[in-house]
Amino acid sequence: MTFTDITPLHSRAELQVIAADHQRSAERQSTYAAHLADAGREGAAGTWERAARESRRLATAARHGWPHYEIALLQR
Numbered sequence: 676m677t678f679t680d681i682t683p684l685h686s687r688a689e690l691q692v693i694a695a696d697h698q699r700s701a702e703r704q705s706t707y708a709a710h711l712a713d714a715g716r717e718g719a720a721g722t723w724e725r726a727a728r729e730s731r732r733l734a735t736a737a738r739h740g741w742p743h744y745e746i747a748l749l750q751r
């Protein structure tokens with residue numbers, strides 16, 4: 676069995692929806708991080724900004740297709 680023999684869990688269209696969801700999450704997380712930073716809560720802001728980076732990373736991987744997304748999920 677090779678890597679290409681494995682059936683993806685999500686279709687290309689489903690992965691595009693997943694990517695859009697991750698991107699929306701990243702935008703909300705970044706906005707929340709900015710509000711926290713403005714309030715002087717740098718530690719909490721950093722946590723939310725790291726979450727936003729992770730969401731953007733997953734969105735990018737999902738846009739590239741199943742093998743990329745699967746690897747990104749395993750790298751968490």
